[in-house]
Amino acid sequence: xxxxxxxxxxxxxxxxxPTSSSSSSSSSSFLLLSFIVVAPVIAGVILxxxxxxxxAPMPTHEFAQDPVFVPKQNSRMLQGAELIGVxxxxxxxxxxxxxxxxxxxxxxVDGWIKRVSVNESADDSVVENWVNTGGRPLGLILGHNNxxxxxxxxxxxxxxxxxxxxxxxxxxxxxxxxxxxxxxxLERNLSQSQPAPQGPGVDEFRSFPSYGQMQGMGVMHxxxxxxxxxxxxxxxxxxxxGGSTHQQRPSGATMLQSALPPGPPHHAQMLGQPPxxxxxxxxxxxxxxxxxLNPPDHLQPPVxxxxxxxxxxEIASGGIPDRTIELLTDEAEDVxxxxxxxxxxxxxxxxxxTDASYKYSLKEFIWDILEGRPYxxxxxxxxxxxxxxxxxxxxxxxxGVAISPDQSFVIFCETPMRRCKRYxxxxxxxGDVDTFIDNLxxxxxxxxxxxxxxxxxxxxxxxxxxxxxxxxYPFIRKVLAIMERYIGRPHMEINGxxxxxxxxxxxxxxxxxxxxxxxxxxxxxxxxxxxGSITYPYIIRLNLTQHPAVAV
Numbered sequence: 444x445x446x447x448x449x450x451x452x453x454x455x456x457x458x459x460x461p462t463s464s465s466s467s468s469s470s471s472s473f474l475l476l477s478f479i480v481v482a483p484v485i486a487g488v489i490l491x492x493x494x495x496x497x498x499a500p501m502p503t504h505e506f507a508q509d510p511v512f513v514p515k516q517n518s519r520m521l522q523g524a525e526l527i528g529v530x531x532x533x534x535x536x537x538x539x540x541x542x543x544x545x546x547x548x549x550x551x552v553d554g555w556i557k558r559v560s561v562n563e564s565a566d567d568s569v570v571e572n573w574v575n576t577g578g579r580p581l582g583l584i585l586g587h588n589n590x591x592x593x594x595x596x597x598x599x600x601x602x603x604x605x606x607x608x609x610x611x612x613x614x615x616x617x618x619x620x621x622x623x624x625x626x627x628x629l630e631r632n633l634s635q636s637q638p639a640p641q642g643p644g645v646d647e648f649r650s651f652p653s654y655g656q657m658q659g660m661g662v663m664h665x666x667x668x669x670x671x672x673x674x675x676x677x678x679x680x681x682x683x684x685g686g687s688t689h690q691q692r693p694s695g696a697t698m699l700q701s702a703l704p705p706g707p708p709h710h711a712q713m714l715g716q717p718p719x720x721x722x723x724x725x726x727x728x729x730x731x732x733x734x735x736l737n738p739p740d741h742l743q744p745p746v747x748x749x750x751x752x753x754x755x756x757e758i759a760s761g762g763i764p765d766r767t768i769e770l771l772t773d774e775a776e777d778v779x780x781x782x783x784x785x786x787x788x789x790x791x792x793x794x795x796x797t798d799a800s801y802k803y804s805l806k807e808f809i810w811d812i813l814e815g816r817p818y819x820x821x822x823x824x825x826x827x828x829x830x831x832x833x834x835x836x837x838x839x840x841x842x843g844v845a846i847s848p849d850q851s852f853v854i855f856c857e858t859p860m861r862r863c864k865r866y867x868x869x870x871x872x873x874g875d876v877d878t879f880i881d882n883l884x885x886x887x888x889x890x891x892x893x894x895x896x897x898x899x900x901x902x903x904x905x906x907x908x909x910x911x912x913x914x915x916y917p918f919i920r921k922v923l924a925i926m927e928r929y930i931g932r933p934h935m936e937i938n939g940x941x942x943x944x945x946x947x948x949x950x951x952x953x954x955x956x957x958x959x960x961x962x963x964x965x966x967x968x969x970x971x972x973x974x975g976s977i978t979y980p981y982i983i984r985l986n987l988t989q990h991p992a993v994a995v
Contacts, residue, residue, distance in 0.1 A: 501839070501914055508882045512950070513950040514951070521958055523986065524990075525985075526981045526982070533552045536976070546560060548583055549982065552977070554580070556575070556591070558573045578596070579805055580593045580594070594786040785855065786844055789868070793823060793824075795821070809927060813927070834866055835855070840857060841857060842889065845890040848892060851867060854866075856888070861881065861885070862880065862881035863890060879948040880948035885905040885939070887901065888903050891965060896945060905939075907936075936960035940955025962974050963975055971986055
């Protein structure tokens with residue numbers, strides 16, 4: 444008789460088989476994840492194909508080499524730096540120094556040319572409104588007939604009404620990381636540095652707007668009396684917001700203006716209308732002028748955002764009275780100036796300047812660099828004959844200008860090409876162009892001669908990997924342009940600073956800082972380097988004797 448054996452389950456019999464519902468759920472999750480990943484890529488490709496912006500290949504072989512070696516460096520120039528005119532000097536893009544009066548002139552984003560007393564102690568510096576150009580003054584240089592030559596870049600000429608601040612510019616000092624403005628400081632700062640009642644604002648700070656429509660204005664020349672004893676602090680002027688008054692910019696093209704009252708020499712060239720800055724409400728104390736600053740290790744660069752609409756305070760005009768402005772020139776070869784930038788003047792009065800782009804205005808300048816086509820021009824203006832002449836064409840964002848101390852040539856910079864060229868105005872080489880210095884460690888802006896055998900070249904940013912790739916490959920610039928238009932371009936500028944070179948263009952010293960960017964000019968006065976920018980609402984001052992560049 445056989446004995447029955449107990450039934451044993453198969454080892455696989457205890458495994459639960461997946462149900463159809465769980466299988467369907469997994470499949471749905473996979474499809475959703477795939478859609479989330481793939482959809483933005485497809486949308487980006489479609490947007491790329493449909494976007495009309497067409498960057499051009501650039502002559503990358505001309506800057507393919509490594510940056511030039513600089514024997515001395517100060518890689519932390521902000522340590523020990525001082526601030527001058529905090530909250531009163533809004534984005535002082537260029538500076539000019541008058542040694543006879545001891546005054547520095549600064550062209551600010553609110554349209555004002557400010558003048559600043561230069562003292563041993565930064566605490567004793569005094570800032571005052573001098574003249575409002577009705578635009579955005581960039582390049583400044585002292586003239587020979589009691590005047591100041593100003594290259595003004597803003598070229599709009601439109602009627603503006605009902606303009607109110609609808610967004611804010613957010614800003615922190617790179618030296619302390621604190622907000623530059625606190626509650627109630629909007630009115631205070633604007634009352635100290637007001638634009639003339641002539642048009643909507645343009646903020647050229649951190650992000651840049653898409654294509655705009657602006658009419659032309661020109662290069663202006665202005666002269667005004669300013670006895671050294673006339674220095675005084677800003678008077679508080681009433682500020683009104685809203686559309687109770689219609690305001691109109693002067694029409695026409697970019698201007699160069701002048702006047703000849705008694706006083707130290709100053710002459711002005713300018714293109715445009717007054718950009719206005721809206722200031723945010725922030726927290727923290729304002730840095731005090733002259734305060735030595737030791738930045739924290741992880742301090743972020745300033746964050747400045749473009750207002751979505753224009754900001755136009757209606758104010759009573761201020762500044763020094765009894766001045767006049769005369770239009771010198773607003774076009775060359777029947778092409779209006781679009782972005783007049785750097786300027787210098789020879790001993791015999793000939794004015795040399797750059798039109799950085801005849802296609803894009805200042806508020807659109809990032810598009811000029813992203814497009815990668817040479818729209819820049821190097822130009823001369825003869826005050827005796829009133830002749831405006833294009834000397835060099837097809838330049839890549841023509842920028843700073845400096846005349847050699849022997850008056851034999853003029854240097855002009857090309858920002859994206861990382862180089863400065865030399866145009867001969869005397870001697871056998873007259874009319875020739877060659878390279879003064881190339882393969883710079885950054886993109887050059889203004890260049891200034893210090894009277895002591897050195898030129899100081901402002902570098903808003905060093906040569907970063909992101910910018911290097913963008914300049915080499917047009918498709919990357921198109922991607923950046925699309926980002927700029929819809930969401931904002933990523934911050935790509937670091938290690939801003941200044942390069943000192945000798946009379947032959949050989950590097951001497953490089954001053955920079957990882958927390959510094961978009962600095963635009965540096966002038967040496969005694970032991971100090973005074974630094975301007977298009978972002979910071981003050982002048983940065985560094986004692987070069989106490990904080991020298993050292994051998995590397």
